[in-house]
Amino acid sequence: MLSKQPLQFYSEPLPGVDVGELQGKLIVVEGPDAVGRSTQVARLKAWLEQQGHAVLDTGMGRSALASKGIAQAKEGHTLGPVTMTLFYATDFADRLEKEIIPALRAGFVVITDRYIFSLMARGIARGEDSLWLEKVAGFALVPHAVYYLRAEVPTLISRTVMGRGQFDFWESGMDMRFGPDMYESFVRYQARVIRALDRMSMRYGFVTVDAAKPADQIYRELQRHIAGHFAPRKRPAKKAK
């Protein structure tokens, strides 16, 4: 059974959206690069569908409007930090208005691989003002749950090397040259991103999951949490006379 509590915007209601109509669930999986978010999102989606829920999965940089433009801009390695933040904010707004909100209206469970928090953390890691970022992203809906897959830099390094087998220019923050090469820049940049996410944790009510654990264990933990959101609500106990 779905909770009757309506979703809300953080600080800036989007024109033309009646939050009372949004019947679905909004679940966010956050965390730094290479922490294993997409693996979890795919498994959760399959599981939720098995349970009979209609699921929309979406993620940062996948909008119909801006995904190609962002990919092109990143190829050129000429994307400035503020430009990057705003390009991703455009991407996010497009997905929110064109995919997430319509799906929530239709009663879907929306699982998103990253939300505004990665966007903000990347900006903060690049020296942008956190208050500015928070207001820019103020039109986001407050999710039902934010799962923060948290790992330390050494874990991210081993997963990057074992996985893709090389460091990525942007995941290493090489646009800011945090270090003389991709490895050193990665270490410093990702540490900044983790610190920024950690700082947001309390304020935005993240559920922190230790992502250094094996993937199966993380999955079970997420399942348990998410199942709680769909549990039938108990009728309020009658007051004793």
Next chain:
Amino acid sequence: MTQLTPNRFKGKLIIVEGIDGSGKSTQLALLSQWLRSQGLAVAFSEWNSSPLVSDTTRRGKKKMMFTPTTFSLIHATDFADRQERYIIPLLKAGAIVCADRFAYTAFARDVVRGVSPRWVRNLYRFAIQPNLAFYFRVPLEVALGRILGGRDSIKYYEAGMDLNLAKREEESFRIFQGRIMEQYDAMAEEMGFHIIDASGSIEEQQAQMRRIVMDRLGDAVASGQILNQEGTTHAFEATTAVL
């Protein structure tokens, strides 16, 4: 109160604003030419012109994908790219950067589209505060006459067709431009606009602009703060007299 980012660089930022058909681009071109003739380093940047963002904007317009929020954000992205890659390095070098439209365009246009004024003003907080902002104020009918006479059709977003103000482009454009003008007028004082009466002759308007520039930037030019050709006089020559 709107807070932009103070210009801590040697160079100066001059911007023009006004509704379509107010003549601001013509005036800015004349001003840049004059500044160059004074031996100063002058650069130019136009609203909605970043090559990094243009494909996305084109896609959004062609397929009518924009909402007020994404329209606002993509223009801010465009501006950010021009500022980060072009305007700031030039200001650091000591150039005079002339911009045709600035954040104020968003403050007027996006608000008419229904975006919150508070939100869009925060969005552009990264923008460098102009040293001089000119607002070309013109009666709506004059501007419309210049625009509507000069071309066959007005584009969808330009006419504000996304706002469902009217069925026909021309009528929608009138209403849209009128509302944008109201926004400009309302912010003129707060933003410190130098208001130019754009119904006057081109020569009069240009003379007025040059006087204001000499008055406000004369010292920076005389002190050599602004990049100039070696050997030229480090002060404005009063060429406005020729006009």
